[in-house]
Amino acid sequence: MSKRIIEQNAETLIFELSDQNRRSSSLAPDIDINDACNNLPEHLQRKKKLQLPQVGELQVVRHYTRLSQKNFSIDTHFYPLGSCTMKYNPRVCNTQAQLAGFTSRHPMAHSSMSQGVMSCMFDLQNMLMEATGMKQVSLTPMAGAQGEFAGIAMIRAYHDHNKELQPDKEPERSEIIVPDAAHGTNPATAVMSGYKVKEIPTNDQGDIDIDALEKMIGPQTAGIMLTNPSTLGVFERKIKLIADMIHKAGGLLYYDGANLNAILGKVKPGDMGFDVIHMNLHKTFSTPHGGGGPGSGPIGVSERLQPFVPVPIVGRNEQGYYWITEKQLPLSIGRLSAWMGNVGILLRAYIYALLLGRNGMVRVADFATLNANYLLKRLMEADFEMAFPERRASNEFILTLRKEAKEYGTTAMDFAKRLLDYGYHAPTTYFPLLVPECFLIEPTETESRDDLDAFVETLIKIRDEAEQSPNLLKDAPFELPVRRLDDVKAARELDLNFYYSKC
Amino acid sequence: MPYIPHTPNEVEEMLRVIGAESIDDLFDEIPQELRIDLEKSTGLNPIPLGKSEMAVQRQLSEKAMLDGTPLCFAGGGAYEHHIPAALWELATRGEFYSAYTPYQAEASQGTLQVIYEFQSMIANLTAMDVSNASLYDGASGLAEAVLMAVRANRKAKSKRILMPESVSPVYRQVVETIVKNQGITLELIAIDQTTGTINREHAQQQLHNDAAFAALVIPQPNYFGSLEEVHQLTDWAYKQGALVIAQVNPTALALLAAPGNWGENGADIAVGEAQPLGIPLSSGGPYIGFIACKQKLVRQLPGRIVGRTVDLDDKPGFTLTLQAREQHIRRSKATSNICTNQGLLATAVTLYLSFLGTDGLQKVAASCVANTQKLIALLEKSPEIKFPFGKTVFHEFVVQLDVSVDSVLERLAEEDIVGGINLSQQQVASQSVDANKNQLLICVTETKTEEELRFFSETLIAICSEISSLSNSEGELS
Numbered sequence: 001m002s003k004r005i006i007e008q009n010a011e012t013l014i015f016e017l018s019d020q021n022r023r024s025s026s027l028a029p030d031i032d033i034n035d036a037c038n039n040l041p042e043h044l045q046r047k048k049k050l051q052l053p054q055v056g057e058l059q060v061v062r063h064y065t066r067l068s069q070k071n072f073s074i075d076t077h078f079y080p081l082g083s084c085t086m087k088y089n090p091r092v093c094n095t096q097a098q099l100a101g102f103t104s105r106h107p108m109a110h111s112s113m114s115q116g117v118m119s120c121m122f123d124l125q126n127m128l129m130e131a132t133g134m135k136q137v138s139l140t141p142m143a144g145a146q147g148e149f150a151g152i153a154m155i156r157a158y159h160d161h162n163k164e165l166q167p168d169k170e171p172e173r174s175e176i177i178v179p180d181a182a183h184g185t186n187p188a189t190a191v192m193s194g195y196k197v198k199e200i201p202t203n204d205q206g207d208i209d210i211d212a213l214e215k216m217i218g219p220q221t222a223g224i225m226l227t228n229p230s231t232l233g234v235f236e237r238k239i240k241l242i243a244d245m246i247h248k249a250g251g252l253l254y255y256d257g258a259n260l261n262a263i264l265g266k267v268k269p270g271d272m273g274f275d276v277i278h279m280n281l282h283k284t285f286s287t288p289h290g291g292g293g294p295g296s297g298p299i300g301v302s303e304r305l306q307p308f309v310p311v312p313i314v315g316r317n318e319q320g321y322y323w324i325t326e327k328q329l330p331l332s333i334g335r336l337s338a339w340m341g342n343v344g345i346l347l348r349a350y351i352y353a354l355l356l357g358r359n360g361m362v363r364v365a366d367f368a369t370l371n372a373n374y375l376l377k378r379l380m381e382a383d384f385e386m387a388f389p390e391r392r393a394s395n396e397f398i399l400t401l402r403k404e405a406k407e408y409g410t411t412a413m414d415f416a417k418r419l420l421d422y423g424y425h426a427p428t429t430y431f432p433l434l435v436p437e438c439f440l441i442e443p444t445e446t447e448s449r450d451d452l453d454a455f456v457e458t459l460i461k462i463r464d465e466a467e468q469s470p471n472l473l474k475d476a477p478f479e480l481p482v483r484r485l486d487d488v489k490a491a492r493e494l495d496l497n498f499y500y501s502k503c
Numbered sequence: 504m505p506y507i508p509h510t511p512n513e514v515e516e517m518l519r520v521i522g523a524e525s526i527d528d529l530f531d532e533i534p535q536e537l538r539i540d541l542e543k544s545t546g547l548n549p550i551p552l553g554k555s556e557m558a559v560q561r562q563l564s565e566k567a568m569l570d571g572t573p574l575c576f577a578g579g580g581a582y583e584h585h586i587p588a589a590l591w592e593l594a595t596r597g598e599f600y601s602a603y604t605p606y607q608a609e610a611s612q613g614t615l616q617v618i619y620e621f622q623s624m625i626a627n628l629t630a631m632d633v634s635n636a637s638l639y640d641g642a643s644g645l646a647e648a649v650l651m652a653v654r655a656n657r658k659a660k661s662k663r664i665l666m667p668e669s670v671s672p673v674y675r676q677v678v679e680t681i682v683k684n685q686g687i688t689l690e691l692i693a694i695d696q697t698t699g700t701i702n703r704e705h706a707q708q709q710l711h712n713d714a715a716f717a718a719l720v721i722p723q724p725n726y727f728g729s730l731e732e733v734h735q736l737t738d739w740a741y742k743q744g745a746l747v748i749a750q751v752n753p754t755a756l757a758l759l760a761a762p763g764n765w766g767e768n769g770a771d772i773a774v775g776e777a778q779p780l781g782i783p784l785s786s787g788g789p790y791i792g793f794i795a796c797k798q799k800l801v802r803q804l805p806g807r808i809v810g811r812t813v814d815l816d817d818k819p820g821f822t823l824t825l826q827a828r829e830q831h832i833r834r835s836k837a838t839s840n841i842c843t844n845q846g847l848l849a850t851a852v853t854l855y856l857s858f859l860g861t862d863g864l865q866k867v868a869a870s871c872v873a874n875t876q877k878l879i880a881l882l883e884k885s886p887e888i889k890f891p892f893g894k895t896v897f898h899e900f901v902v903q904l905d906v907s908v909d910s911v912l913e914r915l916a917e918e919d920i921v922g923g924i925n926l927s928q929q930q931v932a933s934q935s936v937d938a939n940k941n942q943l944l945i946c947v948t949e950t951k952t953e954e955e956l957r958f959f960s961e962t963l964i965a966i967c968s969e970i971s972s973l974s975n976s977e978g979e980l981s
Contacts, residue, residue, distance in 0.1 A: 010818060010819050010820070011616065013616070013619075013620060013623075014620050014853075014857050015620070015623065018860070020861065022860075023862060025858065025859065025860065025862070025863045027585070027587045027858055027859055027863055028859055028862070028863035028864075028866035028867050028870075028949075029866055029867065029869075029870040029949045030866070031866050031869050031870045031873060032869070033758075033865050033866060033869045035869075035873070036758075036868075036869035036870070036872040036873045037758060037869065037872070039872050039873075039876050039895075040730070040758060040759065040872065040895075040897070041730065041895060043734065044730050044732075044733065044734075044759055044760055045758060045759060045760060046756065046757070046758055046759055046760050046761055046764075047760065047764060048630050048760075048761050048763070048764050050627065050628065050756075050757060050861045050864070050865070051627050051861065052624060052627065052628070052856050052857075052859070052860050052861040052864060053856070053857050053860055054860040054861060054862060055857060055860065057587075057589065057858065060589075060854070060857045060858055061589055061593065063857075064593050064617070064850075064853075064854060064857075065593065065596070067612075067613040067616055067617055068593070068596045068598035068599050068613050069598060069613065070611075070612040070613035070616070071598040071599065071602045071610070071611055071612070071613035071614055072602060072607070072610040072611065073597050073598045073599075073600070073601040073602040074597070074601035074602075075597025075598065075600070075601045076597065076598060077610075079603070081603060084603055086601075086603060087506070088506050089600065089601050090505075090506060092556050092559065092560065094595055094600070096559070096560060096563040096564075096567075098591070099563065099564060099567035100567065100572050101566070101567030101568055101569065101570040101571055101572065102567050102570070102785065102786070103783035103784065103785050104572045104573075104575070104583070104783065104784055105570050105784060105785065105786045106575050106577045106581055106583070106784050106786075106921050107581050107784065107786050107787030108577045108579060108581070108921070108924050109570075109573065109575075109577065109916075109921045110912055110913065110916040110921065112913070112916050113570055113571065113573055113916050113919075113921065114570055114786075115569055115570070116565075116566035116567055116568070116569030116570040117566065117567075117570055117786055119566060119569075120563075120566055126549070127550050130547055130549045130550050131547060131550065142639040142640065142643065142788065142789070143639060143841075143842065143843055144842060144843075145830075145840045145841055145842040145843070146639065146643070148840065149681070149840060153680070153684065156684060183831075183842075184829075184830040184831040184833070184834045184837070184842075185830050185831075185840050185842050187830075187834040187835035188830035188833070188834060188835060188837040188839070188840035189840040190835065191835045191836075191837075191840075192681075192684070192685065192839075192840055193684045194684040194685060194686070197834075197835045234532070235532045235533050237532060237533075237534060239534075239537070240534065240536075240537065263533070265539065265546070265547050266530055266533065266538060266539060267533050267537045267538055267539060268539065271537055271539075272537055288600045288601055288847060289601065289602060289603040289604070289846075290599070290600060290602075290845075290846045290847025290848075290850075291599055291602045291603070291604070291605065291611075291613075291614035291617070291846030291847060291849075291850060292603060292604035292605065292614070292636070292807065292843050292844050292846035293604075293637075293639075293789075293843040293844050293845040293846045293847065293848070293849075294639075294788075294789035294791075294843075294845050294846075294847060294848060295842075295843050296789075310680070333680055334676055334677070334679060334680035335642075335673060335676045335677045335680055336643065336677060336680060336681070337639065337640050337642055337643060337677060337787070337788060337790075338580050338581075338640060338641065338642040338671070338673045338674060338677065338776075338787060338790075339581075339673070339786065339787025339788065340786070340787060340788070341787075341788050342788040342789035343785055343786035343787055343788050343789075344783075344785040344786070344788060344789050345788070345789050351559060351563060353550070354551070354553075354554055354559045354562065355505055355553055355554060355556065355559055356505065356553050357550060357551055357552040357553030357554065358546075358547035358548065358550040358551070358552060358553075359552055359553055360504075360505055360553040361547060361550070362547070363504055363507060365530075366526045367504075367507050367509060367526075369526070369529045369530065370509075370514065370517055370518075370521075370526050370529060373521045373523070373529050374517040374520055374521055377520050377521050377522070378520065381520075391532065392529055392530075392531065392532045416607070417607075417609065420607060420609055420610050425607065425610060426607050426610075431831075445506070445507055446506050446507065446508070447508075448508040448509070448513075449509065449513045449516075449517060475815070477609050477610075480609040480610060480612075481609070481612045481820075482608075482609055482612055482814040482818055482820035483609070483814040483815040483816055483818070484609065484814060484815050485608050485609070485812050485813070485814050485820045485821075485822045486812045486813050486814070486815075487812070487822055487824070489812045489813065490810040490811070490812035490822050490824040491810070491824050491825060491827075493812075494633075494801065494810060494824070494825075495810055495811040495812070496619070496622055496626075496633045496634070496801070496808060496809070496810050496811075496824075497622055497623045497626040497627075497632065497633055497634065498619070498620070498623040499623055499626060499627050500626065500632055500633070500798075
C-alpha cells in the first residue's frame with residue numbers, strides 16, 4: 001500500500017471555526033435586533049444564548065465542500081447497493097425542478113396561479129397509473145415507508161367500511177401476512193395500522209411456501225404485503241395463485257414497489273392482482289437519494305380502494321386543473337403531509353419520465369435485468385456462491401460468502417469494508433436476514449459492462465487476499481477518511497450534540 | 504440510449520456469457536399471461552415516447568413560467584425567506600445529492616458529520632439535549648412527537664393528547680391520519696376569541712374529572728401568528744403529569760423563548776418544520792421536520808440518529824447509532840416505520856444556519872417582526888380591516904374583512920399577489936372559527952421591501968372596498 005503524502009485529517013466541526021464576535025455576512029438584513037424585540041412581550045423572549053456558528057462565507061463553503069469529498073456517491077463511485085436502485089440521477093431533472101416558477105410557488109397559492117405545476121402533477125399521476133396498471137394514483141406520501149403506511153391504512157379503511165355496512169357478515173380482520181424476507185418497514189407499518197403481523201416462510205427456491213400460506217389465511221386475514229420481484233432477487237412465480245387465495249378469503253394484496261425497476265414495461269402490478277402499491281420514485285424514477293432522503297412514495301390503487309386514497313390529488317375539468325380533497329373523497333384516509341407531499345421531488349420524477357418515455361421505461365427493465373444477470377453469471381464463473389443459482393436474477397441477486405467465512409474467517413462485512421478500499425460502495429450486507437453472510441447486489445441499468453467487469457475482478461482479488469492475508473479484510477478499510485468505527489462506544493457513551501456537555 | 508451506455512456488441516457478448524438468446528429471455532420466469540401483451544392491451548402506449556433534453560427543458564420552462572413568481576404574503580407553515588446563493592450550489596454537489604443513507608459509515612463521513620452538526624444546531628436552537636437526523640416534514644413530525652409522548656409517558660398510562668385549535672388545521676389532520684389506528688385520541692382545546700391563543704379554562708375542563716392525558720401540544724407562534732403563554736401552560740401541564748410537546752417555528756426561536764426553557768421544567772419534546780431555514784417554498788415539499796427532546800427520552804426518539812465516536816486508531820468519526828429502535832432491526836417492534844430522514848434538506852438547513860450564524864438568524868427574525876408591524880400599521884388605516892386576535896405576533900396575523908376572503912384572494916391573484924390564507928375555508932372541522940367571519944391569515948418575512956408592503960396594503964384595501972361597493976350596489980338592485 002502506498003503511503004499517503006498528506007494524512008487525511010479529521011475535518012474540524014463547524015462550531016470549532018466559530019467566533020461569536022465575527023460579523024462578515026451580507027446574507028441577513030441590516031437591522032437593530034433590540035428595536036424589533038420591543039414588539040414582543042419581554043417574558044416570552046429568548047433568554048438562553050444562541051450558539052450558532054459565526055463563520056466567514058468562504059470558510060463555510062470550504063468546510064462543506066471538504067465534507068462532501070468524504071462521501072461515496074453515485075456520481076463518484078459504483079454503488080451496487082441492493083434494493084436501493086442507485087442509478088444515475090440525470091442533472092437536468094435537478095436544474096429544471098429548480099426553476100423559479102416551481103421553487104417559489106407557495107402551497108396555498110390560488111389554483112389560477114398554479115396551473116403549471118398542477119398540470120405536471122396531473123400528467124405524472126397518469127403516467128404512473130399507466131406504468132403500474134392501477135386505477136388511481138395519489139402522489140402525497142413523502143417516502144416509501146409513508147406510502148406503505150398509506151397502503152395499509154387504506155386496506156384497514158376498506159375493511160372497516162365494509163364492517164360498518166355489513167356488521168354481521170364481515171369478520172374482524174386483524175392480521176397482515178408478511179414474508180420472512182420482507183423489508184423491516186413492512187411489519188413496522190402493519191403494526192402502525194393496528195394489525196398483528198404473521199410471518200410466512202420462503203421455500204428453497206425463493207418462492208412463498210404455498211402450503212404454509214394456505215394454513216395461515218382465514219377470515220382474520222386483512223391482507224398480505226409482497227415485493228415482486230421479491231427481496232430475494234427473484235420473481236414470485238405463483239403470484240396469481242397467491243392473489244386468488246387472498247382475495248377468496250376477503251383480504252387484499254399490497255405491493256411494495258422496491259423492485260419496480262426490474263419490471264417496468266414488462267408486467268404491471270395491477271395485472272398481478274395487487275389492490276394497492278407504493279412506488280419509490282427515488283429508486284425507479286431516479287430522484288436523488290440525497291444522503292438519505294427526501295424520498296417519495298406515491299401510491300396506486302385498484303378500483304375497490306379508490307374512495308380511500310390520501311388527498312389531495314389533482315383533477316382536470318374544462319376550467320383547468322383543480323384539487324380533489326376530502327370534500328370529493330369523504331372516505332379518504334386523510335392527509336399525510338401538510339400539502340401534497342414532496343412536489344419538488346415529484347417534478348424530478350416527472351422530468352425523468354418525460355425523458356425516458358414509454359420506450360425508455362421498457363429499456364430500464366431490460367438493461368437493469370441484463371446487467372444483474374451478467375454480473376451474476378460472471379461471479380458464478382469465478383466460483384462465488386449464489387443463494388439461488390437456478391433462478392434468473394431480477395434487477396438484483398444474492399451472493400453468499402459463507403464458504404469464505406468458514407475457510408478464511410472473513411465475513412461478508414469484511415468483504416464489504418475491503419471493497420470500500422478499492423473504491424466500490426459495498427452491496428447491501430446481511431439482508432435478507434435468511435441468507436447467511438450475504439450480499440444483495442443491484443448494479444442498475446446505468447452501469448457499463450466495463451465497470452461490471454472491473455467489479456468482478458476486484459471481488460476475485462479480495463477473495464485472494466482473504467485466503468492469503470485475511471487481516472487485510474478484517475482490518476479494512478485502510479484508504480478511507482476513517483477506519484472502522486467503534487459502534488459500541490457510540491451507543492454507550494452517547495455523543496449526539498456538540499453543545500450537550502458544554503451547556 | 505438515454506443513460507444506458509451499452510453498445511450493441513457488448514449486449515451480444517453479455518447475452519452470450521449469460522447463455523440467453525435475447526434480453527427478453529431474461530424475463531422467462533414471469534408467467535406469460537401476466538406479461539404486457541400489446542395485442543391484448545395498450546401496455547404503456549398512453550405514455551408519450553421519450554424526448555430530448557432540449558425538448559423537455561423547453562416544456563418545463565413553459566410550465567414554470569405559467570406559475571410565475573408572484574408577491575407572496577401567505578405563510579401558514581410554509582415561509583418565504585432569502586436563501587444564500589451558495590447554499591443549493593453546495594447541497595446539490597453530487598457527493599451530497601447522489602449518496603445514500605450512511606450505512607457504510609467509513610464511506611459516508613461527509614453526510615454523517617453534516618447530520619451531527621445539524622443535530623447540534625437544532626438542539627441548541629430549541630435548548631433541548633438531543634435531536635434526531637430529521638423527519639419528513641413538520642406535520643408528520645408532530646404525529647411522531649405525539650406517538651413518542653404516548654410511549655414515553657408511562658406514568659400517565661393515557662392515549663389522550665390535548666390538541667389546541669391554535670395548531671395548524673392541516674397539521675391536526677395529518678396527526679389524526681397517522682395516529683388514529685393506534686387508539687390515540689386528540690382532544691381539542693378551543694381558542695380564546697380575543698387573543699387567538701389557547702383558552703386555558705377550556706383546557707381545564709378537558710381534564711374530565713382528573714382523567715390523565717399523555718401530553719399537551721403548545722404551538723409557538725401559533726397558527727394565527729399569536730404568542731401563547733408558554734411558561735404558564737408548560738407548568739400547568741407538568742402539574743397534571745403530562746408531557747409538553749412544543750411545536751415551534753425555528754426562525755422565531757432566534758428571538759422567542761426556547762422550548763427547553765419554558766416554565767420551570769422546560770418542554771419535553773420540541774418539534775417543527777425547518778423549511779424556513781433555507782428550503783424553497785416549492786409547493787409544500789420536500790420540506791424537513793425536526794424533533795428534539797430531553798436526554799432521558801432519547802431512546803423513544805423515532806428515525807435516524809448520528810453519534811460521534813472513534814475509529815480503530817482512536818481518530819474521531821461519526822456513525823448511525825441507537826439503531827436498535829429502528830425498523831430494519833426491530834421490525835414489528837420498532838418505534839416507527841420511518842426508514843429515512845430528509846438528508847439533503849438537513850444538509851441545506853445546516854448550511855443555512857452556518858451561513859447565517861447567531862447574528863444573521865436573529866436579524867432575519869427581527870426583520871420579520873419589524874416588517875409585519877409595518878404592514879399592520881398600514882392596514883390599520885382602513886376601518887374595514889379589523890384585527891380580531893390583536894397585534895402581538897411574530898410574523899403572521901389575522902385580519903377580518905367585511906367581504907368574502909375568497910373573492911379578495913381571487914382578485915389579488917389577478918394582480919399577481921398571493922394574499923394569504925383563507926381561514927374560514929381552512930377550519931372545516933373547527934369549533935372556534937365561524938365560517939362567516941371572513942378571516943384572512945397574512946404573513947410578512949424579511950423578503951418584503953417598504954414599497955411592496957405599501958403596494959400590498961393599498962391593493963388589499965382597494966379590492967376590499969371595490970368588492971364591498973359592488974355587493975352593496977347588487978343589494979340595492981335586488
